[in-house]
Amino acid sequence: MIKAGIIGATGYAGAELVRLLLQRDDCEIVGYGSKSFAGKKYCDIFRGVYKYTDDICENDDILELSKKADIIFTATPQGFLSENINEEVLLNSKVIDLSADFRIKDVKVYEKWYKIEHRAKDFIEKSVYGLPELYREQIKESRLIANPGCYPTCSILSLYPLLKHKLIDEKSIIIDAKSGTSGAGRNAKLDNIFCEVNENIKAYGIGNHRHTPEIEEQLGKVADTPVVISFTPHLIPMMRGILVTAYASFKKDIDWEDVNNVYEQEYGKEKFIRLLRKNENAEPRFVRGSNLVDIAYVIDKRTKRIIITAAIDNLIKGAAGQAIQNMNLMFGLEEECGLKNLPISI
Known part of the structure; x- marks a missing residue:
């Protein structure tokens, strides 16, 4: 059983992560991180998962979450993970970041385009760009994935x-x-x-x-x-x-x-x-x-x-679905696991 934590669980990408992971028998969500909705039941925010989870949203403490999660998804604004990532977090848990913090290898380019200082420059080279069709083998060996933008x-x-x-x-x-x-x-x-x-x-x-x-x-x-x-x-x-x-x-x-x-x-x-x-x-x-x-x-x-x-x-291949595709690779699972939904064409 994979224990997953989601920081930014009440954004659109975070909500799609929750929806997709709750349907899996091999995964348990052990933390719903949401700074805006801490203390509230997740199903009161997204009633679509009523009766599927009664868990309460927690704060966005990634270190505490890493102590109980095998993998953490950070569906957060730019700057969050670069300010909070450290060796202890990555020792405890694998991380898939849905922001741009680790997508761009040239930190000067990142800082120029995103107008913020990067606070975790030492981790940029440790990250892998999470586009499975291009970097499948590298993703399998990584503990820090930069999930691509949509x-x-x-x-x-x-x-x-x-x-x-x-x-x-x-x-x-x-x-x-x-x-x-x-x-x-x-x-x-x-x-x-x-x-x-x-x-x-x-x-x-x-x-x-x-x-x-x-x-x-x-x-x-x-x-x-x-x-x-x-x-x-x-x-x-x-x-x-x-x-x-x-x-x-x-x-x-x-x-x-x-x-x-x-x-x-x-x-x-x-x-x-x-x-x-x-x-x-x-x-x-x-x-x-x-x-x-x-x-x-x-x-x-x-x-x-x-x-x-x-x-x-x-929200799927451009965010949550691709993140789960990366998770499957990181844990040696079938790449399609939990992602076999056919399109909703009408």
């Missing part, structure tokens, strides 16, 4: 095969991404209330969205050269889901079958990546509620570009 997960996986096989010009990449409102978190913000979002779509973070360096760092590793992208996210009036449309120029003439062979070579055996058929495009509604990634590609001969569409559920 936009980076969808963006990196959509472009990885093309860069690995050097089919595209790494200087030509443009990523247009659209997310549901849950990606902004559960805290009240004027820009995210119903009347501001409904019947509207807007770009934000143009040229300076903080997921940009995370995407660039990972794509640069694949390409074995620095990669600079144009990344523009958009907020759209739906609760959950991400659609990435990525554009890149080919280095040489190529057809759909050639591209498909490359994607099949890299992802053909992956449990959570579905390569769509020719003339199909990815749509978030067909992955909603699942840990799946749908990827499709179109060759534009006129502009000598490829256009990739990719879709994920930002």
Whole structure:
């Protein structure tokens, strides 16, 4: 029985972790950390788990939680884990962090984009970027996982095969991404209330969205050269889901079958990546509620570009589901364990 603790259990990603873990017979949640709701029953905050748990939310003391948990998920704002991680915590428990604290290896880049000082620089090199499709073997051996962001997960996986096989010009990449409102978190913000979002779509973070360096760092590793992208996210009036449309120029003439062979070579055996058929495009509604990634590609001969569409559920493959996928690897379990939910398409 794996004993799991969740700090930030009352945010959207934390709530999805709770929902997914409560359905497993091999896992017990031993701590619901929530600074905002400490002392309250978890089922009074999220009534969907009424009769499934009567546990009370505790504070966010990660050291105390590590004394009773085999693994801790920190679904917290940037800065929390870097301020609270230490050797004793990692000696007691494995940690999967859903914030950006350990995703970016260059601490100066992290501090520039996130505008905070990193308080645990010595642990950055000890962490592993938790994208299983790229770093599966390293994840199995790690005690500290940096769970990727939702936009980076969808963006990196959509472009990885093309860069690995050097089919595209790494200087030509443009990523247009659209997310549901849950990606902004559960805290009240004027820009995210119903009347501001409904019947509207807007770009934000143009040229300076903080997921940009995370995407660039990972794509640069694949390409074995620095990669600079144009990344523009958009907020759209739906609760959950991400659609990435990525554009890149080919280095040489190529057809759909050639591209498909490359994607099949890299992802053909992956449990959570579905390569769509020719003339199909990815749509978030067909992955909603699942840990799946749908990827499709179109060759534009006129502009000598490829256009990739990719879709994920930002709260599952973009957060909680991927974290559990990482947990399964860390404990030597079947990677699909607890993640076999089919999408909720309607």
